[in-house]
Amino acid sequence: MNLPFFIARRYLISKKSHNAINIISGVSVIGVCIGTMALVIVLSAFNGLTDLVQSLYNSFSPDISVTIKHGKTFNPSANEIQSLKTMEDIAYYTEVMEGNALLKFNDKQCIATIKGVSNSFRKMSGFDTLIREGSFSLEKNNIIIGKGIANILEASPKELFKPISIYAPKRGNTNSLNPEDGMNEMKAYPAGAFTVNDEFDYKYVIMDIDKARQLLDYTNEVTAMELKLSPTANKEEVQQHIISILGNNYVVKNREQQNEMLYKTMKSEKLWVFIILVFILIIATFNVIGSLTMLIIEKKKDIVILNNMGADVKLIRRIFLVEGILITTIGAFLGLVLGMLVCWLQIKFSLVNLSQGYVVDAYPIKIHSLDILLIIFIVLLIGFFAAWYPVRLFTKKNLIKIV
Numbered sequence: 001m002n003l004p005f006f007i008a009r010r011y012l013i014s015k016k017s018h019n020a021i022n023i024i025s026g027v028s029v030i031g032v033c034i035g036t037m038a039l040v041i042v043l044s045a046f047n048g049l050t051d052l053v054q055s056l057y058n059s060f061s062p063d064i065s066v067t068i069k070h071g072k073t074f075n076p077s078a079n080e081i082q083s084l085k086t087m088e089d090i091a092y093y094t095e096v097m098e099g100n101a102l103l104k105f106n107d108k109q110c111i112a113t114i115k116g117v118s119n120s121f122r123k124m125s126g127f128d129t130l131i132r133e134g135s136f137s138l139e140k141n142n143i144i145i146g147k148g149i150a151n152i153l154e155a156s157p158k159e160l161f162k163p164i165s166i167y168a169p170k171r172g173n174t175n176s177l178n179p180e181d182g183m184n185e186m187k188a189y190p191a192g193a194f195t196v197n198d199e200f201d202y203k204y205v206i207m208d209i210d211k212a213r214q215l216l217d218y219t220n221e222v223t224a225m226e227l228k229l230s231p232t233a234n235k236e237e238v239q240q241h242i243i244s245i246l247g248n249n250y251v252v253k254n255r256e257q258q259n260e261m262l263y264k265t266m267k268s269e270k271l272w273v274f275i276i277l278v279f280i281l282i283i284a285t286f287n288v289i290g291s292l293t294m295l296i297i298e299k300k301k302d303i304v305i306l307n308n309m310g311a312d313v314k315l316i317r318r319i320f321l322v323e324g325i326l327i328t329t330i331g332a333f334l335g336l337v338l339g340m341l342v343c344w345l346q347i348k349f350s351l352v353n354l355s356q357g358y359v360v361d362a363y364p365i366k367i368h369s370l371d372i373l374l375i376i377f378i379v380l381l382i383g384f385f386a387a388w389y390p391v392r393l394f395t396k397k398n399l400i401k402i403v
Contacts, residue, residue: 004318009326024291029331031284036335036379037342039277043371044343046270048364053266056196056359059126061258062094062226064239067251073097073221080246081225087241089233092124096224097209099216101168103145105153112149112205114168116212124228127194127206133157134192138208142191148202150193163187166205171217186215195359278378285328285386292324292390317391324387325380332379336372343367 066084068074074081076095085093097116102109117138122128128136132147134157141163150156155164166186188207195201213219229238235254243252256263306316343365345351350362 004315004322024287024294025327028285028287028291028327029334031287032281032328032331032379032383033335033338035277035281035284036332036375037339038335039274039281039375039379040336040339040367040372041342042273042277043270043375044339044365044367045363046266046273047366047368047371050266050270051366052360052364053197053262056130057259057262058255059130060196060200061255062124063229063235063255064227064242065253065258066225066227066242066246067223067253069249069251073218073223074250075220076222076225077220080250083245084225084227084242087238089230089238089241090227091230092120092228094118094121094124094226095209095222096226097212097216097218097221098223099168099212101166101205101215103149103153103205104165104167105155105162108153108155110149110152112146113203114166114212114215115204115206116209116216117206118209121206121226124226130194130196131192132195134190137191138206141186141188141211142207143188144192144194144206145190146201146204147193147195148198149205150190152202155190157190157192160189163189166215168215168217184215184217186211278382281379282382282386285382288324288327288383288386289390291327292320292387295323296320296390320391321384321387324391325383328380328383328386332376332383335379336376340367340372 066081076082084090095118097114099114101112101114103112122136127144131144133150134144136144138144143164143166145153145155145164153164155162164187166188167183168186170182170184188211194206207215209222213221227242229235239252239254243250246252306319346363346365352363353361354363
């Protein structure tokens with residue numbers, strides 16, 4: 001057996017002459033354990049929340065979005081656009097017409113963005129999974145409204161015989177003195193209400209693209225083409241291929257680029273939470289420094305005996321360094337086990353529930369193996385320096401004089 005490890009293990013589990021050393025060693029293990037457990041739980045919670053948000057956005061945002069660089073609309077019958085529809089890597093595509101409109105229901109009103117979509121929108125997006133009230137139906141004069149808009153208008157899909165009035169300005173100049181002559185009006189029935197987050201719930205109204213064109217005063221133009229790629233497609237390669245086909249007149253964005261601020265915010269939040277918890281863990285490892293300092297002072301006689309038996313300063317330092325690493329390793333192991341156990345219990349039994357109105361009933365949790373490896377590395381690294389510092393300092397000042 002490795003001599004430094006054997007002696008360090010004996011020092012760790014043996015009873016000390018001063019009970020305070022045992023207590024501080026135990027507190028050190030508990031501190032590292034709690035810090036490690038917090039890292040596992042919080043990072044797994046962030047992973048679960050991130051996956052949930054991304055799944056919601058994935059049901060609304062396409063794999064690839066194509067818009068015109070200059071102007072608002074373009075002709076979907078253009079040769080370069082038609083060539084996209086024949087690409088093998090594109091499973092579905094939908095034409096989109098967007099524009100702002102005024103919605104009125106009884107004495108309530110609000111501004112919303114009309115998003116007209118073609119028939120393949122439901123297949124390519126999975127948008128029907130976002131419906132929280134009513135159903136997905138764009139037939140006749142049906143529309144799907146965001147939950148936030150529904151709350152503002154106090155409109156419900158249950159009110160089948162009370163339409164929402166939608167107004168949009170006519171294109172071009174109008175000479176009439178009556179403002180209503182410059183507006184297109186449409187009566188529509190809310191077939192369903194969806195929820196993603198406030199950014200979408202208070203903004204969008206989904207309707208059939210032909211109705212949207214009629215309301216917004218267009219014929220066959222579109223504001224965007226949304227593409228869903230096949231599962232086997234390489235998204236980066238397909239995006240670059242589409243850019244090469246369309247040239248510089250169009251803007252081609254993948255899903256992350258469409259929601260760039262969201263993805264950056266989620267990554268930065270997780271990073272800063274990780275940094276804060278690591279600092280807390282560093283503070284917790286100060287107990288390791290105190291424990292080793294007191295242990296070195298107590299074991300002065302043992303150090304003299306070991307030196308007389310032929311142990312040099314380097315070997316003695318290794319003994320106490322291994323002692324500190326053992327404390328950190330035990331705490332890290334217990335923290336990993338307890339943290340993963342708490343995550344498993346949350347996944348299995350939904351210990352922490354969310355209030356009504358959320359997309360999911362319980363707080364989402366997802367454990368990533370890379371996070372676990374990173375936590376192990378960081379904890380052991382902190383533990384090594386927490387052990388190295390007092391061993392180096394006290395052996396330099398006191399240990400050499402003793403031996």
